[in-house]
Amino acid sequence: xxxxxxxxxxxxxxxxxxxxxxxxxxxxxxxxxxxxxxxxxxxxxxxxxxxxxxxxxxxxxxxxxxxxxxxxxxxxxxxxxxxxxxxxxxxxxxxxxxxxxxxxxxxxxxxxxxxxxxxxxxxxxxxxxxxxxxxxxxxxxxxxxxxxxxxxxxxxxxxxxxxxxxxxxxxxxxxxxxxxxxxxxxxxxxxxxxxxxxxxxxxxxxxxxxxxxxxxxxxxxxxxxxxxxxxxxxxxxxxxxxxxxxxxxxxxxxxxx
Amino acid sequence: xxxxxxxxxxxxxxxxxxxxxxxxxxxxxxxxxxxxxxxxxxxxxxxxxxxxxxxxxxxxxxxxxxxxxxxxxxxxxxxxxxxxxxxxxxxxxxxxxxxxxxxxxxxxxxxxxxxxxxxxxxxxxxxxxxxxxxxxxxxxxxxxxxxxxxxxxxxxxxxxxxxxxxxxxxxxxxxxxxxxxxxxxxxxxxxxxxxxxxxxxxxxxxxxxxxxxxxxxxxxxxxxxxxxxxxxxxxxxxxxxxxxxxxxxxxxxxx
Numbered sequence: 001x002x003x004x005x006x007x008x009x010x011x012x013x014x015x016x017x018x019x020x021x022x023x024x025x026x027x028x029x030x031x032x033x034x035x036x037x038x039x040x041x042x043x044x045x046x047x048x049x050x051x052x053x054x055x056x057x058x059x060x061x062x063x064x065x066x067x068x069x070x071x072x073x074x075x076x077x078x079x080x081x082x083x084x085x086x087x088x089x090x091x092x093x094x095x096x097x098x099x100x101x102x103x104x105x106x107x108x109x110x111x112x113x114x115x116x117x118x119x120x121x122x123x124x125x126x127x128x129x130x131x132x133x134x135x136x137x138x139x140x141x142x143x144x145x146x147x148x149x150x151x152x153x154x155x156x157x158x159x160x161x162x163x164x165x166x167x168x169x170x171x172x173x174x175x176x177x178x179x180x181x182x183x184x185x186x187x188x189x190x191x192x193x194x195x196x197x198x199x200x201x202x203x204x205x206x207x208x209x210x211x212x213x214x215x216x217x218x219x220x221x222x223x224x225x226x227x228x229x230x231x232x233x234x235x236x237x238x239x240x241x242x243x244x245x246x247x248x249x250x251x252x253x254x255x256x257x
Numbered sequence: 258x259x260x261x262x263x264x265x266x267x268x269x270x271x272x273x274x275x276x277x278x279x280x281x282x283x284x285x286x287x288x289x290x291x292x293x294x295x296x297x298x299x300x301x302x303x304x305x306x307x308x309x310x311x312x313x314x315x316x317x318x319x320x321x322x323x324x325x326x327x328x329x330x331x332x333x334x335x336x337x338x339x340x341x342x343x344x345x346x347x348x349x350x351x352x353x354x355x356x357x358x359x360x361x362x363x364x365x366x367x368x369x370x371x372x373x374x375x376x377x378x379x380x381x382x383x384x385x386x387x388x389x390x391x392x393x394x395x396x397x398x399x400x401x402x403x404x405x406x407x408x409x410x411x412x413x414x415x416x417x418x419x420x421x422x423x424x425x426x427x428x429x430x431x432x433x434x435x436x437x438x439x440x441x442x443x444x445x446x447x448x449x450x451x452x453x454x455x456x457x458x459x460x461x462x463x464x465x466x467x468x469x470x471x472x473x474x475x476x477x478x479x480x481x482x483x484x485x486x487x488x489x490x491x492x493x494x495x496x497x498x499x500x501x502x503x504x505x506x507x508x509x510x511x512x
Contacts, residue, residue, distance in 0.1 A: 072374035102371045169373040171366030172278070202279050211366030212278035212359045214385065215452045216378035229455070230462050237458025239279045244270045 001027045001087055004095040005040065007052055013107045013115075019097070029088035033076060034059060034066060036087055037098075054112035059083040061224065064159030067166070068112055069099040074163035074222045081161060081224045101166035105173070105208045116162045118208040119176060123160075125204035126197035127180045129189045142188045155182035155234075157225045164219035164227075170211030175219040177205050178231035181238055195242035202239050278362060281355050286456035288352040289449055295345055296442070297475075300482040306422060307489065313499040315419035322416070353393065360386060381448040388445040395438035420498045426490035439483045446476035 002025045010017030024040050031039070034056050041051040057065035061084040070076035076085035090096060098112065106114040144152075156179070164175035181198055184190035190197070213232055220229045274280025302324070308316035327337040367373065375383070398408070403421060406413040410431075411424035425431045450472035454460045460468055489495040 073376065099371075102368050102373070104366055104368055167373055167376065169367065169378075170363035172363070174279070199273075202277050205279075206277050209366055210278070211363035212282055213456075214363070214382065215448070215455050216382050218373070218376050218378055221376050228462065230460075233455055233458045233460050235458075236279060236283060236456055239274075239277070240283055240458060243274045243277075243280055 001029055001092045006097045008099045009111055010108050027087050031087045032083055033085040034083050053110040056083055064161035067101045067161055069101055069166060071097050074101060074166035075224055101162055103165045103171045105210050119160050119162060122177055122201050122204045126200040148186055152183050152187050155179040155231050158227055159225060163222045167218045167222040170214055172213045173205055173210040174213045174232045174235055175227060177201050178235035179227050182231045182234045185238055195245045198238040198242035281359055282456050285352055285355040286453040288348040289453045291348040300479050303486055306486050310419055310496055310498045317418045321418050381444045384444055385448055388441040391441045392445060423490055423498050426487045432487045432491045435487045436484055439480050443476040443480040447473050450475055
């Protein structure tokens with residue numbers, strides 16, 4: 001298969017980028033999109049050009065590192081990660097636009113690679129459970145109903161790829177934050193920090209310059225893990241009650257004369 | 258670290274909520290409830306027009322008088338109506354300021370010149386920021402028209418609601434303008450009503466179809482309820498007001 005590629009090239013994050021036209025020929029329909037880019041890069045190296053920079057790691061759809069906007073769709077046409085997108089999904093001889101994930105909170109590092117550490121900082125703000133590790137708890141000491149477990153696991157499959165942000169016309173990260181909050185806030189281990197976690201993650205989300213949700217639901221349509229906007233409802237629900245709680249429930253320390 | 262920072266910055270919970278995108282949206286949703294509630298009551302009240310001109314004292318005029326005298330003799334004349342007006346005005350201002358600020362932030366979050374591809378947002382959702390300002394303009398016009406009685410292209414007299422409506426809706430351009438405003442309202446409500454449930458965290462996967470279809474049904478009912486009145490006057494389904502001596506004067510003034 002042959003394709004014309006319009007690829008985003010940008011040397012450094014401060015300089016403006018532009019689309020550059022490349023042609024790839026003799027691509028196997030079973031090649032993945034990233035393998036096609038690898039072949040393009042091989043060709044560029046042979047010609048002495050600079051290769052196209054893009055992110056990828058596991059290439060089996062579980063790590064969330066690959067992140068390309070293909071023909072305007074984050075991760076391409078199939079609601080799977082970029083690495084699971086195959087060239088058979090594209091028409092032979094067609095022109096494919098390849099861009100980085102577009103969001104002002106994801107600055108372009110080079111070409112198609114973006115810096116998604118804004119999402120890491122949201123996790124740092126509260127996406128964890130601070131408990132001392134110790135011996136395993138007794139088997140029935142902390143019962144979790146199957147429904148709760150399913151909901152928590154359905155939310156926890158978020159691989160933090162950032163496609164929701166890239167798909168959102170408002171650049172909102174609410175599907176991501178909602179998924180992380182749902183995961184931790186409904187499990188027993190997450191209860192002690194529930195309100196604080198919610199407030200801090202929401203605060204960090206605003207600090208990173210993400211936009212707000214307008215309930216279009218487009219984030220969910222590109223999510224390779226098919227996370228439902230239900231988690232955004234959960235985010236609202238949690239924030240609504242968390243913001244009214246006193247932030248520091250600890251009593252003052254008592255001192256002697 | 259972030260926690261301490263958050264605690265230092267925290268003033269009141271409502272202030273913190275207003276500063277965050279999530280909280281601001283919740284506040285916009287709550288003010289939306291007040292506005293939707295009013296719209297539904299207004300539509301129901303309007304339907305008294307359909308009871309016709311009566312024998313010189315139409316039901317709608319009595320209804321208007323009843324609204325002004327609400328709570329009498331316990332409360333002063335027109336007190337309740339002014340309280341409601343102030344609540345609505347505050348809700349409207351908060352709603353608009355909140356949406357405006359959210360829109361600014363949303364624009365700032367997305368690189369200029371690279372709008373997101375449309376992949377399934379509904380027409381109603383997409384046009385919220387268009388139907389909103391249109392509705393604001395209409396509300397100003399509508400208050401000037403039938404409350405302040407300032408747009409007196411047709412004769413308008415205080416308290417004679419039926420006559421005022423009859424006169425205005427004989428003009429095709431008023432009918433058209435009101436129908437256009439009602440259509441904007443319908444689309445705004447279709448996305449807005451479901452959205453407020455989602456934004457208040459009241460939607461669940463199990464309830465989602467009911468809430469979405471319920472919102473559509475509500476906007477259709479509200480649209481029909483509002484639209485029937487200008488149409489009834491224009492098509493002549495609602496007869497001319499029974500002319501008392503004062504009505505003649507009004508028609509002569511108009512000529």
